[in-house]
Amino acid sequence: MNPSDAIEAIEKPLSSLPYSLSRHILEHLRKLTSHEPVIGIMGKSGAGKSSLCNALFQGEVTPGQ
Structure with a gap:
């Protein structure tokens, strides 16, 4: 529903x-x-922020380097 x-x-x-x-x-x-939450992830360069997002959402959500 x-x-x-x-x-x-x-x-x-x-x-x-x-x-x-x-x-x-x-x-x-x-x-x-209709609420859509906004999530912010902060950290040092190379700390794995993109990897964390990709793992949480089970796909390539953010481009890696």
Whole structure:
């Protein structure tokens, strides 16, 4: 189930709540499901930052030297 399907499934039960409250809840759910985290990795040159990323994501995410 993708996030938009989940939100649609929740809309019907929320319809029994006051309109402004259900809209407020749905707005927060949309923000939570569309969040894309940003990850920063810092370290000295040659410390293996690219290798770590490639190992974590099981592929060539960052170009090596």
